Amino acid sequence: MTDTVRWGIAGPGSIAARMAEALADLDGAELVAVGSRAHHRAAAFAAAHAVPRVYGSYDALLADDDVDVVYVATPHSSHHDLTVAALEAGRHVVCEKPFALSAAEAASMAETARRTGRFCMEAMWTWFLPTVVELRRSLAEGVVGDVRALRADFGIDVPGETGRHRSPVLGGGALLDVGVYPIALARLLLGPPSAVRALGRLGPTGVDDTVAGVLAHDSGALALFHAGIDARTTQTAEVTGTDGTITVESPFWAPTAFTVDRRDGSGDRVTLPHRGLAHEAAHANDRIRSGHTESDVIPLATSVALMGTLDEIRAQIGVRFPGETQAP
Numbered sequence: 001m002t003d004t005v006r007w008g009i010a011g012p013g014s015i016a017a018r019m020a021e022a023l024a025d026l027d028g029a030e031l032v033a034v035g036s037r038a039h040h041r042a043a044a045f046a047a048a049h050a051v052p053r054v055y056g057s058y059d060a061l062l063a064d065d066d067v068d069v070v071y072v073a074t075p076h077s078s079h080h081d082l083t084v085a086a087l088e089a090g091r092h093v094v095c096e097k098p099f100a101l102s103a104a105e106a107a108s109m110a111e112t113a114r115r116t117g118r119f120c121m122e123a124m125w126t127w128f129l130p131t132v133v134e135l136r137r138s139l140a141e142g143v144v145g146d147v148r149a150l151r152a153d154f155g156i157d158v159p160g161e162t163g164r165h166r167s168p169v170l171g172g173g174a175l176l177d178v179g180v181y182p183i184a185l186a187r188l189l190l191g192p193p194s195a196v197r198a199l200g201r202l203g204p205t206g207v208d209d210t211v212a213g214v215l216a217h218d219s220g221a222l223a224l225f226h227a228g229i230d231a232r233t234t235q236t237a238e239v240t241g242t243d244g245t246i247t248v249e250s251p252f253w254a255p256t257a258f259t260v261d262r263r264d265g266s267g268d269r270v271t272l273p274h275r276g277l278a279h280e281a282a283h284a285n286d287r288i289r290s291g292h293t294e295s296d297v298i299p300l301a302t303s304v305a306l307m308g309t310l311d312e313i314r315a316q317i318g319v320r321f322p323g324e325t326q327a328p
């Protein structure tokens with residue numbers, strides 16, 4: 001068991017600010033450095049979050065031997081290269097979702113982590129939230145009988161065409177940005193999918209504005225998902241079993257409550273507050289302190305497989321990123 005785990009943040013953007021807040025309240029963790037492509041942006045972030053060391057390049061951050069773990073909080077297209085470089089530099093890594101652009105990239109990141117013996121985890125924060133942990137436990141206990149179907153939607157309204165959300169170069173599109181949440185929820189609650197069918201509507205930049213589809217799971221359960229960056233949806237989820245339905249209140253990707261309605265007329269409402277990214281940060285911190293190289297909640301093989309599902313959907317809806325000469 002090492003003492004305090006020293007964190008460095010790569011990419012001082014909006015999610016990085018939330019991670020800085022989470023780390024500030026976490027025992028056994030200390031945010032010691034931040035890196036940006038521009039020194040002044042790292043400096044502004046450091047001033048806002050009391051971070052002692054500031055770097056004007058990602059390479060300089062990764063070279064800091066007094067950083068134990070790097071939180072990769074940059075656009076999707078840079079997750080692979082930054083994670084691999086950080087691992088090769090001897091750092092542990094917690095990398096934002098989606099873990100990579102493709103399963104091939106994710107497999108390369110996993111291979112590098114295993115070879116270097118460093119901890120590496122996808123920052124799928126939803127899986128660590130108390131309401132989601134309790135939802136998973138309740139379903140496993142059979143609170144609504146055998147699960148037959150799940151439905152979840154995650155639509156946001158992103159104006160304009162110039163930001164990272166619609167940039168093919170940065171790995172944009174509804175699927176990788178928000179679609180990963182309902183698809184990951186289905187995997188968490190129903191297990192790995194055995195088949196997927198999807199349709200999408202691509203926008204003028206060539207990435208998906210909307211994507212919807214269905215996943216088939218070995219248990220026989222089907223999961224319907226819908227994601228978009230062109231219209232806000234209810235952001236709810238329902239899980240239907242042979243004895244009733246659970247409704248996960250909005251936003252299902254960061255819920256504080258779910259309701260259980262059973263066919264026999266009985267029901268419950270379970271409410272559990274959460275502390276944002278603190279739950280995943282505490283998990284990663286504990287795993288690193290206890291010498292593990294992977295999460296037991298979202299192991300690397302799960303992140304690679306999740307990217308494989310996203311690859312299959314991208315192939316079906318016709319989204320290719322620059323440099324991809326064939327469907328993923």
Ligand SMILES: NC(=O)c1ccc[n+]([C@@H]2O[C@H](COP(=O)([O-])OP(=O)(O)OC[C@H]3O[C@@H](n4cnc5c(N)ncnc54)[C@H](OP(=O)(O)O)[C@@H]3O)[C@@H](O)[C@H]2O)c1
Pocket residue numbers: 010011012013014015016035036037038041042073074075076078096097098123125164170177
């Ligand atoms: N877990 C969650 O709830 C959640 C929520 C939102 C986003 N995310 C994920 O977190 C990652 C970052 O999202 P965000 O919303 O925080 O993005 P953001 O606000 O745009 O910040 C991204 C940061 O990445 C850096 N960056 C490096 N290369 C870049 C490039 N080529 N173009 C633009 N920025 C670049 C930028 O810092 P410099 O330019 O200063 O280097 C910027 O501060 C994405 O993978 C996203 O999917 C997760």
